[in-house]
Amino acid sequence: MKDAVVIAGAAESDELGKLPHLSTLQLQLGSARNAMADAGLTKDDIDGVACVGSPIQIAHSLGITPAWLDGTGVGGSSFLFHVRHATAAIRAGLCHTVLITHGESGRSRVGAARMAMGPDSVLGQFELPYGVLGPTTTFTIPALRYMKETGLTHEQLAEVAVAQRRWANLNPRAAMRDLITVDDVFASRMVAYPFHLLECCLVTDGGGALIVTSEDRARALGTAKPLVHVLGTGESADAPIISQMEDFTSSKGFRLSSAAAFAEAGISHDDVDHVMIYDAFAHVPIYGLEDMGFLKRGEAGAFIAEGHTSPGGRLPLNTNGGGLSYTHTGMYGMFAIQEAVRQLRGEAAAQVPGAEISVVLGNGGMFASAATLVLAGHRG
Amino acid sequence: MTASRKPVPKPTPDTQPFWDGTAAGELRVQRCAACSRHCFYPRPSCPACGSGELEWITASGRATLYSYVINHRPAPGFEDDGPYAIAVVELEEGVRMMTNIVGVEITPENLELDMPLQVVFEKRGDMHLPLFEPTGAGL
Ligand SMILES: [Zn+2]
Numbered sequence: 001m002k003d004a005v006v007i008a009g010a011a012e013s014d015e016l017g018k019l020p021h022l023s024t025l026q027l028q029l030g031s032a033r034n035a036m037a038d039a040g041l042t043k044d045d046i047d048g049v050a051c052v053g054s055p056i057q058i059a060h061s062l063g064i065t066p067a068w069l070d071g072t073g074v075g076g077s078s079f080l081f082h083v084r085h086a087t088a089a090i091r092a093g094l095c096h097t098v099l100i101t102h103g104e105s106g107r108s109r110v111g112a113a114r115m116a117m118g119p120d121s122v123l124g125q126f127e128l129p130y131g132v133l134g135p136t137t138t139f140t141i142p143a144l145r146y147m148k149e150t151g152l153t154h155e156q157l158a159e160v161a162v163a164q165r166r167w168a169n170l171n172p173r174a175a176m177r178d179l180i181t182v183d184d185v186f187a188s189r190m191v192a193y194p195f196h197l198l199e200c201c202l203v204t205d206g207g208g209a210l211i212v213t214s215e216d217r218a219r220a221l222g223t224a225k226p227l228v229h230v231l232g233t234g235e236s237a238d239a240p241i242i243s244q245m246e247d248f249t250s251s252k253g254f255r256l257s258s259a260a261a262f263a264e265a266g267i268s269h270d271d272v273d274h275v276m277i278y279d280a281f282a283h284v285p286i287y288g289l290e291d292m293g294f295l296k297r298g299e300a301g302a303f304i305a306e307g308h309t310s311p312g313g314r315l316p317l318n319t320n321g322g323g324l325s326y327t328h329t330g331m332y333g334m335f336a337i338q339e340a341v342r343q344l345r346g347e348a349a350a351q352v353p354g355a356e357i358s359v360v361l362g363n364g365g366m367f368a369s370a371a372t373l374v375l376a377g378h379r380g
Numbered sequence: 381m382t383a384s385r386k387p388v389p390k391p392t393p394d395t396q397p398f399w400d401g402t403a404a405g406e407l408r409v410q411r412c413a414a415c416s417r418h419c420f421y422p423r424p425s426c427p428a429c430g431s432g433e434l435e436w437i438t439a440s441g442r443a444t445l446y447s448y449v450i451n452h453r454p455a456p457g458f459e460d461d462g463p464y465a466i467a468v469v470e471l472e473e474g475v476r477m478m479t480n481i482v483g484v485e486i487t488p489e490n491l492e493l494d495m496p497l498q499v500v501f502e503k504r505g506d507m508h509l510p511l512f513e514p515t516g517a518g519l
Contacts (some may be wrong), residue, residue, distance in 0.1 A: 130467075133455040143449075
């Protein structure tokens, strides 16, 4: 049996939302310090650092001497990749305790990286000339194809936002908490048909961080919180630009990464108590539920509309309110992991009773990269 | 002529044949000499079989509408266009590409998936972009 690897510390930035008084680096470092405090560890316990951007900067700022660095930056799923890579590195003996940190001034853009792609890039030659303006005009394009092929209705698409707001309503840290109806979604501004504003994620500032180590070391160090076990992980990719996505009705990255994670964990879908699916837009959880194998093709819209993913439902999904209602800094994956950890520790704002196994699906870019984590409150 | 405020693509050595094609009023894609499959965007080897023997061919210009959004929040340079369709079309040769739909009022009712389309070329700066209109719209 492989050595048990755990998430021993997990915390978000003190504040989420509109934070023009904090830089990207401050959000990364503040979250890192919160996660170390959550674990009951100091910077001298850390010998591995992962982040999007410069792990050198993170290590140097905090006074960590790294024996292992990972700067994998494949979009909002990157932090799930970091957990996977850290798990492998720890098992291989490359390092023993890894800090994974995220901070993003996604709304205020303080100290943020420049995002523009050159006119000679693949994107610049074959997508930007057609008037695309970020994810709202690209991530959304597959949806009409999915709707035509499966019969998903506009009402069912809106129900995704309605369902997630029910969870946000129970979460004091969520940005948007008032309950909404399908009519409210339809009455919100049309952003990119068929997507209304309430079917698009928030744009916020914030951060979060994790401490990953072996179960043995966590117990030896005497970390403070219940340990969350990494039972299985997977990663994959589809196309770098949305127009080249292999199948507009199914994400190859979602399918392959989740199949790998479920297989490694040795669990079936019936074992899963709680699910987090990256929800930059309302259609993404629909793809996720089907591509992960919880439902057959074309079933997820009705499943969500019937309330099965809402509070009290049989498959609690995006229980923090998700990117649609909780927070979305641009690279939301860190927040999906954070909520899974809270659920498995029994400390979530909208706690799922007895949640023992949680699956987290992360997306990067526009269905471009994907990673899946199977996490558990026990060793498996 | 005045510079376009809309983004103008800048060719690279690997994509130059494509853009030379649009300037000549042709839509060119690559075809694999080994397995006969087409591919787009330009690449050094066939993503299906791995062969490096790719040749440029001129596509028929016929396509169908695979999917789209109607964008209501214009990108820089598109402010005067009104809501516009950012579409992905599937060429008769089997490859897909992003484009804009022109030659028809942009409404969901007018844009049915799988409707037949035909390429047209729009000059922008020194470049020519492949756009698509409903078959017969230009007649
Ligand atoms: Zn070939």
